[in-house]
Amino acid sequence: MKMIDVAQKSICSHITRKLRQVLPAYANPRNPLDAFGAGWNPEIFDTIIDILTDDPEVGIVAFSMDAPGSGGADSSWVSLMADMVGKRLPRPDKRYVFVNNLSVGGLNPHVREKLDGYGVPYLLGMTAAAAAMGNWLGMPDPLPDVPLAEEAVAARWR
Numbered sequence: 191m192k193m194i195d196v197a198q199k200s201i202c203s204h205i206t207r208k209l210r211q212v213l214p215a216y217a218n219p220r221n222p223l224d225a226f227g228a229g230w231n232p233e234i235f236d237t238i239i240d241i242l243t244d245d246p247e248v249g250i251v252a253f254s255m256d257a258p259g260s261g262g263a264d265s266s267w268v269s270l271m272a273d274m275v276g277k278r279l280p281r282p283d284k285r286y287v288f289v290n291n292l293s294v295g296g297l298n299p300h301v302r303e304k305l306d307g308y309g310v311p312y313l314l315g316m317t318a319a320a321a322a323m324g325n326w327l328g329m330p331d332p333l334p335d336v337p338l339a340e341e342a343v344a345a346r347w348r
Contacts, residue, residue: 205248208241222254230267236274243284249327250285251275254316259296268301276308285326287311289319 201209201221209219212234217227225238242248253271256263268288275286288305290297293315305312313319 199247202245202247205241205245209238212237212241222252232270232274235271239274239278243278243281246283248284250287250323252319252323253286253288254291254319255288256292257290257298257301258292258294259298261298261300263292265298265301268298269304272301272304272308272310275310276304279308279310287313287319287323287326289313289316291316 199221201219201223206219209223210217213219213227217224223238223242225235239251242251253268253275255268255271257265257268272288278284288301288310290312297312297314302312311322313322
């Protein structure tokens, strides 16, 4: 199996200080950040997104979660996370991506519809997502305008 080479930087100390103010005392802010370590708390999660979004050192804010195509698991929370990101858009200086850990059952259609509406990628499986993020970080900023595929063509890729 070929490993995906994606640089994973450490979180800068000024971001770590801000995160420590909202995370529980036992939390250790690092990359990747486990924002669920404190359990689901929408206010804390929203603040964490603000901290990561507002810092120019952070290239991609990636959300790794379990929202299976059949529903259940974290689907309702992920839907709320999508809205938290959506209210911050457009942000040409920041890239967001959602990654569904559960490849069995596909992507959650409700979450997918929301993220499609916001123009935020929703990827299936961590290995493929890591490769995609590595390629995405290597793309020019801002991204060039690319014509969208016709709906019939795009549907075949879903």
